[in-house]
Amino acid sequence: MPARSMGPVNPAITIATIGLVVVVAVPFAFIVLQAIFPELGRGSLAAPFSRLADVLADARLLRMTGNTLLLGLGVVVLSAVIAVPLAVLRALFRVPGALFWDLMMLVPFMIPPYIATLGWVMTLQPRGYLEQIFGFNLAPFLFSVWGIIFVMTLNTFPVIYFAVSRTVETVGSRYADVGRVFGASSWRAFFRITLPLSTPGLAASLLLVFAAAIEEYGTPAALGRRAGFDVLVTGIDLRVSDWPIDLPGAAILSLVLVVLSFAAFLVQRWVLTRRSYQTTTGKPQAFEKRALGGWTVPVLVAFGLVSFLATAVPLLGILMTALSRTLSGGLALSNLGLDNFGAILSDGPGALRALTTSLSLGVAAALLTGLLGALSAYAVVKTRIGGRQVLDVLTILPNALPGIVVAVGLILAWNQPWLPVTPYNTALILLLAYCCILLPQPVRYATAAFHQVGDNLEAAARVFGASPLTAFRRILLPLILPSLIASMLLVFAVATRELVASIIVAPVGMQTISTYIWRQFEQGSVGLGMAMAFVTVLITTVFPLVILSLLGKRGSLL
Incomplete structure (x- = not known):
């Protein structure tokens, strides 16, 4: 039986609810509202459904x-x-x-x-x-x-x-x-x-x-x-x-x-x-792979x-293009060099700034989705609060929201003229997009991990006077941390190179890795774009593997 949440207000559940509403519910709701009310951007609810027939009949x-x-x-x-x-x-x-x-x-x-x-x-x-x-x-x-x-x-x-x-x-x-x-x-x-x-x-x-x-x-x-x-x-x-x-x-x-x-x-x-499709009976099952x-x-x-x-x-x-000084020079030894990589390291056309921006947003997205994913999974799995099914739906909804849909929803939600303060046209809008698109990863990992943690541990902490937040922070979170870190590394790898949301909602003048590569290719500076692409592949592949390796060594020492 899942442990009952005690006390009138559980801060973990409150944070999870607010986070899911802001990150998931708001952009999706505005997509639906904009589809129904075409004048919503002007602050009007006039002519509902008037565009629906025209668009669907196109x-x-x-x-x-x-x-x-x-x-x-x-x-x-x-x-x-x-x-x-x-x-x-x-x-x-x-x-x-x-x-x-x-x-x-x-x-x-x-x-x-x-x-x-x-x-x-x-x-x-x-x-x-x-x-x-x-x-x-x-x-x-x-x-x-x-x-x-x-x-x-x-x-x-x-x-x-x-x-x-x-x-x-x-x-x-x-x-x-x-x-x-x-x-x-x-x-x-x-x-x-x-x-x-x-x-x-x-x-x-x-x-x-x-x-x-x-x-x-x-x-x-x-x-x-x-x-x-x-x-x-x-x-x-x-x-x-x-x-x-x-x-x-x-x-x-x-x-x-x-x-x-x-x-x-x-x-x-x-x-x-x-x-x-059950095949696991609990009995030992010997299995020897056959020779080819x-x-x-x-x-x-x-x-x-x-x-x-x-x-x-x-x-x-990718590598040969990155090493080519000019495309017209072709695959000639005299045309190969590290010029494009040097231009990136010297911040040619804002390359280092784009790299730093994407890496920073990737780390921030990993941390926020990890926290929100853990809290949301805790609310769904480990409590019996009313409405936890709604929270579960909100954690699953991003699975059905392609990146471009999330981007459109964020534009509609945060570009309203009546808003006194908005993250639109700031780096925060990109962070919200990444969090919405990638939130299901930490949620699924954390949910699976919470199902493996018995309720008696949290109950014992509560008996000795620990608050719900303290029990979560001191007991449950450390137990699910290995699974959570693995999911956060995946979020980091994907967020640093996300393309479609970055192209649509990135603030004016801000470049990410993906928009830098895309625009260099459109402008004809293909070598620079491919050099950045090769660096991106190395970072997003090697960095998570190194972190996982270090965590594995630490676990073996413990």
């Missing part, structure tokens, strides 16, 4: 929605085709160099999608690196619908790979072995027994990939415009960034995108509630090919 909306679904489903299918076989092989067989291949599959997830896309552009475009080496280019493929799906797939398939490999490893092969005893072939046993039992991990990862695909801005913006392929995200951006500004239209398109995300969540829930035998070489070739395409090609494209 043929462009139907095309953008169809393109968004095509993109999301295409990325999901291709990611599954690539990731599921590799994940199953990793889980059930002794793959030589398994840990190395895991690392190679992790790196694409750590490369921001828009940075990986720019790497592919530099490689496959006319006079790109592929043409300089082999004499041909793949620009027609890259700047097409299937090129967009291909590039986005190579960035998202690791989500499915890691989820399915761990799930299948947990299921093991014992149930399939029973099926084979009763006459099933190895293929039939896998497709009828092992794979269905792995449905929870597969369904969750497919949902994450679909959500990431339909809300991704950088890849459709960089590749889709030349292919005439508009999606909801680019349509929303056009309405809030090009004159005349159409905030009601942007709000309505945002709600359509939220509906798509929420529909995917409902499909996942429907799949998982149709039947039971004659399949060793083909399997290693498959892992190597995917790793080369997903990791090596974009990273090499």
Whole structure:
């Protein structure tokens, strides 16, 4: 039984409630209000629903929605085709160099999608690196619908790979072995027994990939415009960034995108509630992975090919561009140098300021989401206050709010003329955007950790006179801290390179890492942008790994 909260007011719950309202509820509420009341920005509630019919009847909306679904489903299918076989092989067989291949599959997830896309552009475009080496280019493929799906797939398939490999490893092969005893072939046993039992991990990862695909801005913006392929995200951006500004239209398109995300969540829930997938009985289960035998070489070739395409090609494209003094000089030794990295270190076009700004915002977002996530999870899991279900909904809602929707909501909420004080056009608006987008990470980690902490510890502290806040701070928080720190490092890594919200709500004159890279690419200073991109990948990959390593050593000493 969860512990009852004692006393009329629990400060932890109060802080969590205020934080969730400001970070999540306010921007989402203003999106809904702006969609209903088109004159809301002028302080008027006149003509409700007057824009709804026009926007929904626009043929462009139907095309953008169809393109968004095509993109999301295409990325999901291709990611599954690539990731599921590799994940199953990793889980059930002794793959030589398994840990190395895991690392190679992790790196694409750590490369921001828009940075990986720019790497592919530099490689496959006319006079790109592929043409300089082999004499041909793949620009027609890259700047097409299937090129967009291909590039986005190579960035998202690791989500499915890691989820399915761990799930299948947990299921093991014992149930399939029973099926084979009763006459099933190895293929039939896998497709009828092992794979269905792995449905929870597969369904969750497919949902994450679909959500990431339909809300991704950088890849459709960089590749889709030349292919005439508009999606909801680019349509929303056009309405809030090009004159005349159409905030009601942007709000309505945002709600359509939220509906798509929420529909995917409902499909996942429907799949998982149709039947039971329990495989853990509490009994010890021996599981010995099988040898690949004659399949060793083909399997290693498959892992190597995917790793080369997903990791090596974009990273090499980024690095070679960063090292090139001029793009016209090509892959010549005389054209390579550290000039672009030197320009960044000397604060060329505000590079160091952009780096410092993003790192500061990343640290602040990690700390705030960590605190708010821990307090929110505590209120939901460890108390029986009325309305905790509402708090739980508010912690889940950002999962269905793509970054561009959050950005639009913040503009609508904090750019009202009647507000005496507003964070709009300050760094605080970016911090609010990052916190809203990334809050689910600490919440989920903290929720899982709180479920593992017995209620007797807090009850004992309360018996000896500790206040709810003291019990939380001195007992519960230290116990969940390892999980919380892991989630905060993830928040830091993503926040420092977030693109779409940064482009839309960043104050005038303020540059972040992502806006710096994007604008350098648009202005033709591609080498500077790629040098910053390479530095970003190093920081957001190495820093979290170092912190986790230090925490692991500290834990072993204790």
